[in-house]
Amino acid sequence: MQPAYVAKRFGVFLLIVWVAGTINFFLPRLGGSDPVRDRLVAQAALGGSVQAGMEDMVAEYNEKFGLERPLWQQYVTYVGDMLRLDFNYSIANYPAKVIDIIREALPWTLALLTTTTLLSWVIGGLLGAVLGWPRSPRILQYLMPPLLALNAIPFFLFGLVLIYLLAFRLRAFPLSGGYQSGTFPAFTPSFVWDVLQHAVLPALSIILVSIGGWALGMRAMMVTTRGEDYVTFADAKGLKERTIFFRYAIRNALLPQTTALALALGQMISGAVLVEVVFSYPGIGTVLFNAIRGSDFFLVQGIVFIIIVSIGIATLILDLIYPILDPRITYRRA
Amino acid sequence: MSTAVQARPADRPRPATGVRAGAVGAALGYLRRNPALLIGALFLFALFLFVAVGKLTADAEEARPLSVRSLQPPSSELPFGSDKQGRNLYAVMVEGTPLTLRIGLIAGVFGVVFGSVLAFVSAYYGGLLDAAIKGVVDVGLTIPGLLILIIIAMNVRGGLTVNQMTVVVAVLAWLYPARTIRAQVLTLKQRGYVQIARLSGMGGPEVIFRELLPNLLPYLGASLVGSVSAGVLAAIGLELLGLGPFEAPTLGMTLYWVNYNAAIINGWWWWWVPPIVVIAVLFIGLFLVAVGLDEIANPRIRNRA
Numbered sequence: 001m002q003p004a005y006v007a008k009r010f011g012v013f014l015l016i017v018w019v020a021g022t023i024n025f026f027l028p029r030l031g032g033s034d035p036v037r038d039r040l041v042a043q044a045a046l047g048g049s050v051q052a053g054m055e056d057m058v059a060e061y062n063e064k065f066g067l068e069r070p071l072w073q074q075y076v077t078y079v080g081d082m083l084r085l086d087f088n089y090s091i092a093n094y095p096a097k098v099i100d101i102i103r104e105a106l107p108w109t110l111a112l113l114t115t116t117t118l119l120s121w122v123i124g125g126l127l128g129a130v131l132g133w134p135r136s137p138r139i140l141q142y143l144m145p146p147l148l149a150l151n152a153i154p155f156f157l158f159g160l161v162l163i164y165l166l167a168f169r170l171r172a173f174p175l176s177g178g179y180q181s182g183t184f185p186a187f188t189p190s191f192v193w194d195v196l197q198h199a200v201l202p203a204l205s206i207i208l209v210s211i212g213g214w215a216l217g218m219r220a221m222m223v224t225t226r227g228e229d230y231v232t233f234a235d236a237k238g239l240k241e242r243t244i245f246f247r248y249a250i251r252n253a254l255l256p257q258t259t260a261l262a263l264a265l266g267q268m269i270s271g272a273v274l275v276e277v278v279f280s281y282p283g284i285g286t287v288l289f290n291a292i293r294g295s296d297f298f299l300v301q302g303i304v305f306i307i308i309v310s311i312g313i314a315t316l317i318l319d320l321i322y323p324i325l326d327p328r329i330t331y332r333r334a
Numbered sequence: 335m336s337t338a339v340q341a342r343p344a345d346r347p348r349p350a351t352g353v354r355a356g357a358v359g360a361a362l363g364y365l366r367r368n369p370a371l372l373i374g375a376l377f378l379f380a381l382f383l384f385v386a387v388g389k390l391t392a393d394a395e396e397a398r399p400l401s402v403r404s405l406q407p408p409s410s411e412l413p414f415g416s417d418k419q420g421r422n423l424y425a426v427m428v429e430g431t432p433l434t435l436r437i438g439l440i441a442g443v444f445g446v447v448f449g450s451v452l453a454f455v456s457a458y459y460g461g462l463l464d465a466a467i468k469g470v471v472d473v474g475l476t477i478p479g480l481l482i483l484i485i486i487a488m489n490v491r492g493g494l495t496v497n498q499m500t501v502v503v504a505v506l507a508w509l510y511p512a513r514t515i516r517a518q519v520l521t522l523k524q525r526g527y528v529q530i531a532r533l534s535g536m537g538g539p540e541v542i543f544r545e546l547l548p549n550l551l552p553y554l555g556a557s558l559v560g561s562v563s564a565g566v567l568a569a570i571g572l573e574l575l576g577l578g579p580f581e582a583p584t585l586g587m588t589l590y591w592v593n594y595n596a597a598i599i600n601g602w603w604w605w606w607v608p609p610i611v612v613i614a615v616l617f618i619g620l621f622l623v624a625v626g627l628d629e630i631a632n633p634r635i636r637n638r639a
Contacts (some may be wrong), residue, residue: 011364016476023477035489098355152621153614154567156574160589160610164598177598272479274571278593292488292576300488304481315476 005329009319013312020308021082024301025075036297037061043091057089087302092294098302101287106306108178109283112199113272116206117265123207124214125257129250131215132222144215151212155173159205163280166201174198178282200278207270217260221253255326262318265311272279371626373584377619381612383432388428396422396582397429408604415604417588418595426583427608434585435562435616437500437569442562445507446554449561452512454542457519471513480571487577494572496579503568510564511557518553522546556627565618570613585609 028035039063044054064081066072081087087098130136131144150158169174179185179194225231226249234244276285282302291299323329366374377566396402408415414423417427456467486502487494494502522528523621531545572578573586574593588609592598 009377012473015473019473019477023482023485027482028489030489148621149618152563152617153630154570154617157610157613160592160598160606164603164606168599168601265477266478270478273480274574277574288484289575292484299489300484304485306479308477311476311478 003009005323006320009316012319013316016312016315017083017309018079020305020312021079022075024305025053025078026083029071034065038293039091039297042273043094045332050310051074053089053094059089059172063219082305087300090291090296090299092291092296092299098299101299102284102306103169103283104301105282108281109272109276109285110310112202112206112276112281112283113268116210116272117261117268119203119225120207120210121214121257121261121306124211125218125250125254127255128215128218128220129222129245132226132253133249134226144212146213147212147215149212151216152208153209154274155206155271156278158209159202159252159275159278162201162205173201176280197283202275202281205275206268209271213264214257214260218253218257220254225249225252255322258318258325262315265314269307269311270272349354368626368629369627370622374619374622374624376627377615377622381615381619384612385428385431388424392422392425392428394425394429396425405602414608415602417591417597417602417605419591421473421583423588423605426588427585427612430583430585430588430609431612431616433496433582434566434569435501437496437584438562438564438566440500441504441507441565441568441595442558443507443559444504445565446511446515446558449465449508449511449557450515450554452508453515454519454546457511457516457544458523458538458542461611467512468516471509471516474506474509475513479509479568482506482571483568484575484577494577494579496582496584499569499572499579502572503565503614504540506562506568507561507565513559515550519546522549552631553629556624559620559624559627563617563624566616566620589613 037058040054062285063199064077085099087102089102090096090098093101127140127143127147131140163175167173174197175179178198179191180198183191183194184190231244231248234248239248243280272283273285273288275281276283277289280286284307288300288303292302365375383560399421402412402416402420402422404416404418404420405414406416412422412424414427416422417426452467452471456464477532483502483506486505487499488598490498490502528541528545531541569578569584570586573584573590576590578587578590580587589606592606592609595602595605
């Protein structure tokens, strides 16, 4: 891998991180006043046992982002805070820090999202590959139209239907949450089993909806690669069909699918956030939902920053894997 | 809106597109060979019919809370029943469907128009401007749009109105069209007739409007349908998260109340079945029309999914 290629990808990653911080800083200030301060002052005025702490927070906020300081200084302070992952306290759950709340919720989302994204990508890809090959089984061909129809609707909409059918009617799965309420997260077999049961429906609503799209893309790529000279040549050489299918056709059709995966990450996350809301799954989406309801600006900003940075990291990883799949990429001037 | 776009290539002769001049019969014949477009158009027409009939039979005032008895299952008086706050759900669907679609339409039209302008300028003239636009679009598309919309929506005082929400959704609607249309213009630019037009002394704007634009119309149509769909999706997402217009009976707000009141596990099926069915029909219809238009734009290549 050429250093220039790696350096460029890291540059893009840093750019994404910078955009994430800048958006968080400037968008709330576009309206002229600072809604974050208004909310903070309102919360401090409410009183209660944590009032003293809230007032300290207002004082600290004013010192950092007060109007007496020029905008660029406020901005530098803000970006510095973001890079140290210091998102301040949660306004709605005062003594709790934003980063701690995120740290608790993030593993749930990461586990759900990486598993479902990879599973739907692999299953959809294989399905599309088989469909793009001559003599694919009839059953698979009938599977395609319903999968494509599902692909057109949002994840959470299908999730609602799954809740009704499989959790409410058949009672095969729990209705909502990430684990049985009253139990505490621990690494015991029964707890893991419980978590898996709770994850099935959210995962299914993401996987079943996204399979169709991956299958469609892969099928088209397989049809194209099937007509390539190297496949004809491999056939003429007398290679086994299995070998041609896996080593020649899929291997090459994989490249655009990987690019598409990198592009789809943002949409997958947006979709997953809403799925979590519908299932009250204890991940970042549900925390975001509650933060919006409580006008908890710091928490929302922290979540937005963390999600964008996570996508940056995922894109970076895919970008660094890509030259291994396609060695040509580093010869070309990227 | 879809009928206007799909009828164009068939009934107006345009030598450059290679579509034969033909009458309505040819268009119908084409629809038979392009079932996606036909079925998609039928789906959207069914929605249109539902709203049109509903406007005549439903009382718009009953889409407000406290207008009928709450939590009634469907009956002859309340065909879709009523929700917990006493809205007539039939009236809510009739009022909400066009309201939601309007958000998507306005955002989608703005997105495609603004996105096309950027795409044409960027791809045709190239150079630094192209690099800048491409850079902004690429980074912008990496970031999940919903998050940006959340930050904007949270900072609007006193909750959004439907119109403000439309503006918020439109803010990011041009990114995706800009990218895909730019790619199309780049390939089109290399074609022989465009080269000839340039060599024979046509200026930039003239080439864009007389050679490139007409040939991209079916593609722009598909792109528009895609952006309308994305706009509706973004609006529903914001609404489900509780950032929508609380006063309005849109489809997304209905789902918000469904989720808020846990209507599914309380067994109030009539509350959530209509919005889900309407949204599903809308998205599937738009998807099929986009696929159909794509096929018109690109009859040979079906691979770019």
